Amino acid sequence: MVKLTAKFILAGDATVGKSTLAQLFRSDGAHFQKNYAMTVGVDIIMKTVHIPETSDSVELLIYDSSGKEIFYEIMEKLWEQPSVLCLVYDVSNEQSFNSCAKWLQRVRARTLCSHLPGVLVGNKTDLVGRRTVEQKQAQEWAAQNDLEYFETSAKEMENFEVPFRSLAKSFHHLYQEKVETIHSVV
Template sequence: MVKLAAKCILAGDSAVGKTALVQMFRSDGTHFQKNYTLTTGVDLVVKTVPVLDTNDSVELFIFDSAGKELFSEMLDKLWESPNVLCLVYDVTNEQSFISCNKWLEKVRAQTPNTSLPGVLVGTKTDLSGRRTVDSSQAQAWALGQGLEFFETSVKEMDNYEAPFHCLAKQFHQLYREKVDMFHTLV
């Protein structure tokens, strides 16, 4: 049984639902707060995630980052050396999806010459009548960037855990590959 620790960056524009997503995940679905205050800077959420089909777990240190440009210089320091990325957009806000390019570049700048595992998460699927970002378009973009794709509704408690389980599995897989490579050298 192995317990690993991974630094997870939660990135995306303001008001896309990053804090709601991570708070619902941390509380195992028991905490949906209807009124959120805008995150200023970074909030740290820590949760241990079992890796499916193993006895191992990954303790995710999730850095819930402000989506305002005002805080971007501070983020550079806090985002140093991430292990995984959770990129979030709102399915009813096309600009938040377009901004994912900027957020991804910003995070990848912290890990040059390294493949950073991650997920793209479309939130607020319960607002289907207001959707402006097509699932297939977002999924194609995610795959092109090497990211897994998820959609969720925190309000309806739909699929909010899946992105974090995927991140834990991705990080665990990287760990296993490094251990295997080490064993071939010994």
């Protein structure tokens, strides 16, 4: 049984639903906050994810980052050496999607490893009539940037846990690969 700890960076523009997704994940969907205060700087949330078909688990230290530029200097220091990345945008806000390139570049600049597991999450899929970013466009961008793609609706509590569990599995898989490499050398 192995218990790993992953530094999980949650990034994206303000008001895309990062905090709501993190809170839903932490509470297993039991808590949807209708009124919330915007994140100032970074909130850190911790949750352990059990890896299916193993006795292992990954403790996610989720750095829920403000999407406001004014807090970037604080975030930059806290983002040192991330283990995984979750970029979130609002499917009804094209600017939030366009900003993902900036957030991706900023987080990748803080890592020392050659491959940072990451996902792109299109949130607020419940806003069907207001959608401005098509799923295919986001999937293509994610693939070009070596990210998995997921769509969620925090409000409808749809798929909110999937990106988190996917990243925990990816982190665990990288750990397993490193262990195998070490064993093959010894």
